[in-house]
Amino acid sequence: xxxxxxxxxxxxxxxxxxxxxxxxxxxxxxxxxxxxxxxxxxxxxxxxxxxxxxxxxxxxxxxxxxxxxxxxxxxxxxxxxxxxxxxxxxxxxxxxxxxxxxxxxxxxxxxxxxxxxxxxxxxxxxxxxxxxxxxxxxxxxxxxxxxxxxxxxxxxxxxxxxxxxxxxxxxxxxxxxxxxxxx
Numbered sequence: 001x002x003x004x005x006x007x008x009x010x011x012x013x014x015x016x017x018x019x020x021x022x023x024x025x026x027x028x029x030x031x032x033x034x035x036x037x038x039x040x041x042x043x044x045x046x047x048x049x050x051x052x053x054x055x056x057x058x059x060x061x062x063x064x065x066x067x068x069x070x071x072x073x074x075x076x077x078x079x080x081x082x083x084x085x086x087x088x089x090x091x092x093x094x095x096x097x098x099x100x101x102x103x104x105x106x107x108x109x110x111x112x113x114x115x116x117x118x119x120x121x122x123x124x125x126x127x128x129x130x131x132x133x134x135x136x137x138x139x140x141x142x143x144x145x146x147x148x149x150x151x152x153x154x155x156x157x158x159x160x161x162x163x164x165x166x167x168x169x170x171x172x173x174x175x176x177x178x179x180x181x182x183x
Contacts, residue, residue, distance in 0.1 A: 004035055004181040019132050022152050023123065029159030030116055033063065035181055036166035037109075040173065045105055047173045056169050058097035059162050060108045065096045066158050067115035071122045074151050077137025083111075123152070 010027035037045065037056045045057035065084055072080040079085060087095045100108060126134060132149035139145050146154075170176045 004031075004038075009180055018149075019127055022132065022149065022156065026152060026156045026159065029156060029163055032163045032180070033059065033159060033166055036163065036170045036176070040105065040170075042105055044173045045108065046101055047169055049169050049172050052165075054097060054165055054169070055100060056166055056173075057100035057103065057105070057108050059166055059169075060112045061100040061103065062096040063159065063162060064108075064112040064115035066155065067112075067119045070151055070155055071119050074138040074146055075122060075126065075136040075148065119155075123148070 010024055010031050037060055040056065042057075045060070046055050048055055065080075068084060069080045072078050089095065092098070103111070126148055132147060132152070134148050135145040136148065136151060137145070167177070
């Protein structure tokens with residue numbers, strides 16, 4: 001389980017490099033998702049809101065997939081690994097969301113934490129070799145390649161969208177609200 005303290009809560013720098021600001025914004029979104037999904041049992045991770053079928057467990061699994069696929073496909077230019085490589089995404093495009101109900105909370109947390117650890121390692125290695133302007137391996141149909149900046153900003157956007165969903169779902173489960181654990 002993740003421990004939340006004032007000392008470990010990510011806070012984007014008020015001044016600093018562009019890379020530090022982008023990475024801190026991403027880490028803050030990751031931490032908020034971790035906090036909004038923490039301490040819940042399987043029923044809590046399966047709760048939905050209104051007509052939506054989105055669950056907190058589904059968000060964890062979906063974002064684990066996004067972490068793995070963005071860096072494998074867009075940055076490294078390699079196929080995404082297990083469990084994603086065994087899914088027929090055309091037949092079941094929402095597999096990550098829907099299959100999360102079959103997983104235990106521990107499996108979901110582990111899947112997401114391992115995916116974020118892999119992503120952090122890829123980004124650390126990339127930044128050791130240069131800045132955010134480095135181009136990834138993926139080539140679009142028009143011949144353009146995304147730079148590391150674009151990949152990270154897309155990930156920040158993906159997290160921000162889904163952390164908003166997590167806010168609403170978590171509040172419906174047990175009333176938890178706020179932007180951080182309020183140390």
